[in-house]
Amino acid sequence: MWGKKAEVAAQYVRKGSLIGVTGSLKFEYWNDRSTGAQRSKPIISVDSLELLGSKQDNEQGGGHSSMGGGYPDEF
Known part of the structure; x- marks a missing residue:
């Protein structure tokens, strides 16, 4: 993720948060x-990210304090 999506994700998504992602995988x-061995890595391009847990779930997950204010359901 880049730009605004990445900023919002960094602010609201924590380890263990339930999220939905739409995008492409290559x-x-x-x-x-x-070694000459063939290597690979996945590249996930995110089109949209949705916060699936409730605000209360996200606040309690990972031992983080309240996020304060509302947050977007989808970005």
Whole structure:
């Protein structure tokens, strides 16, 4: 995620938060320079992110204090 989506996610999403993600998945492939073994990594491009848990769930998850104010349900 980049831009505004990333800013909002950083502010409201915590470890253990229930979220929904819509986007695309692709893999990058390359050969390791030292071993020659083929390597790969997933690349997830997020189109939308939805906070699925309640505000109370998000406040209690991960031992974080209240986020204060409302937060968007989808961004």
